[in-house]
Amino acid sequence: MIKVANRDFTRAVNQFNILNRIREAGRISRVEIAEQTGQSRASVTNITAAMIEQGLIREEQSGDKPSRGRRRIMLALNPDAAFVVGVKISELQVSFAVVDFIGDVKSSLIMPIRVSERSEEIVADFIEDGVRHCVKDAKLNMEDIAGCGVAVSGFVDSASGTCLWTPLKEGQSLIRQLLAERLNMDVFLENDANSVTVAAQWFGQGKGVDDFLVVTMEHGVGMGIVVNGNMYRGHNGIGAEFGHVVMVPDGEPCRCGKNGCIESYVSDGAILRRSRAFLSRRRGEKPDLDQLTIEDVTAMAKNGDAGLKKIFREAGTILGQGISGLIQIFNPQKVIIMGEGVRAGDLVYAPMRRAVKKFVNAELYEATEILLQEWHDDDWARGAAGFVLSELYKSPLDCIRRAK
Ligand SMILES: [Zn+2]
Incomplete structure (x- = not known):
């Protein structure tokens, strides 16, 4: 009985590895799967036949034409599986x-x-x-x-x-x-x-990357950590609360109850709150502060409002300071920044990049790719x-x- 169970288990692991290889590669031949997973060609042929039968993967012709002989048969995931x-x-x-x-x-x-x-x-x-x-x-x-x-x-x-x-x-x-x-x-x-x-790890910029960080920017500032190919969740399984790392002692009040957290300068809500306070102090004509949205403030800053630009610049510098700490600790291959907050563009991310360059040791800085991911509503x-x-x-x- 145990023997059977073991055989099933081994097969399940082999299946998983094959499916993963196909997912990462997009399209791959059976021979390449065998080489890259260390499984025998017979085993790969056998398991992939069952997967085709189940409708999980399908055969496709390779796009590149070999100098002689037929086009190679490739395997790809079946999107409709x-x-x-x-x-x-x-x-x-x-x-x-x-x-x-x-x-x-x-x-x-x-x-x-x-x-x-x-x-x-x-x-x-x-x-x-x-x-x-x-x-x-x-x-x-x-x-x-x-x-x-x-x-x-x-x-x-x-x-x-x-x-x-x-x-x-x-x-x-x-x-x-x-x-x-x-x-x-x-x-x-x-x-x-x-x-x-x-x-991101399965389908996006983190595909095939063992060590990377994701920083999410919206009403709050969140974070995901992948170390050695696995999501790191911390002792309590709660995960990373990057947004509530204190950067400015006795700084802006944060919704978590502390003062000076990254989030209290960098999140959409923080930028909007600080912009309202700034505009309310300004003399002359001003917009209806109750109706003001983060999109309005971003547009005004992009159009050259120096006071608002400064608020975005401070956000970028504090974010960069925080990310520098992460890079020093984790030595990630990539830091991927995503979320609605990405819309601020250079207003936040130019000062962020300057801060990272300044605060991270040159060798680490050179080894880290910081990516701003274009964000869609869905x-x-x-x-x-x-x-x-x-x-x-x-x-x-x-x-x-x-x-x-
Ligand atoms: Zn906080």
């Missing part, structure tokens, strides 16, 4: 995305709702409607969806799927259970920064979906619930 849905819950909106097996978005949706002012039951009803709508938009049925990922900011214990703290709600959240009942599928709850980090939801996909890839292949 499975579909998942991702949901990101923010303070004033919920966004949705249905993605396929290779992480491409099939449909997406953003619905405004004041989440913190509604009960969790109402939020769950609302999300159920959004998911059903989005699935229909992708021309799929609910039965075609293999799972749902939900991303929130705050302290999430992803192993148990419980949310220990979120700015959206006081006390422990039951949103995962409420959604699992309504959607009748597996629902995964994860911290938003961690889920976009997993998505990227948070896509990240939440990516987290479910990564779980799917790790599960035994015959457990993947395939679309019919």
Whole structure:
């Protein structure tokens, strides 16, 4: 009996390695898989035949024509092998995305709702409607969806799927259970920064990179850490709270209760709050401060308002100081900055780069690539979906619930 179990286990591991190789390569031949995974050609042929039969991968002709003989047969993931849905819950909106097996978005949706002012039951009803709508938009049925990922900011214990703290709600959240009942599928709850980090690792700029950091910029400043190819979650499984590292002793008040945190200078909310305070002190004509948005302030600074530019510049310098510390500690291959805050462009990121160059030792600086990732409205939801996909890839292949 044990022997059989071992054989099954070995096969599952081999399958996982092959699937991973195909995912990372995009397209790859059987011979290359055998070389790169150390498995025998017979084993690769055997396992990939079963995967083709299951509809997880498919054969494609290689694009480049060899000097003689036939085009090589390559293997690629079948995008239609499975579909998942991702949901990101923010303070004033919920966004949705249905993605396929290779992480491409099939449909997406953003619905405004004041989440913190509604009960969790109402939020769950609302999300159920959004998911059903989005699935229909992708021309799929609910039965075609293999799972749902939900991303929130705050302290999430992803192993148990419980949310220990979120700015959206006081006390422990039951949103995962409420959604699992309504959607009748597996629902995964994860911290938003961690889920976009997993998505980057599996489908984005972190593909094939063993050590990288993600810094997310929106209402808060979040972070994901990948070390030796694994997500680092810390002792409590809560993960990195980069936004609440104190940079300025007795500085600006932060919503976490401390003063001078990175977030209290760098987040959208902080920049908006500081801009309002600045404009309210200014004489002469000024915009309606109550109606002022982060987009307005960004546009005014880009148009040359020197006082507002200074607020962005300070944000960039403090962010750069924080990232310098991370680079000194982790020696990452890449630091990927993403999120709505990326829209500020050079206003924040030119001073950030100057600060990093100044504060990081030259050798480390040279070895680190800092990337600003262009941001799309559905990227948070896509990240939440990516987290479910990564779980799917790790599960035994015959457990993947395939679309019919
Ligand atoms: Zn704080």
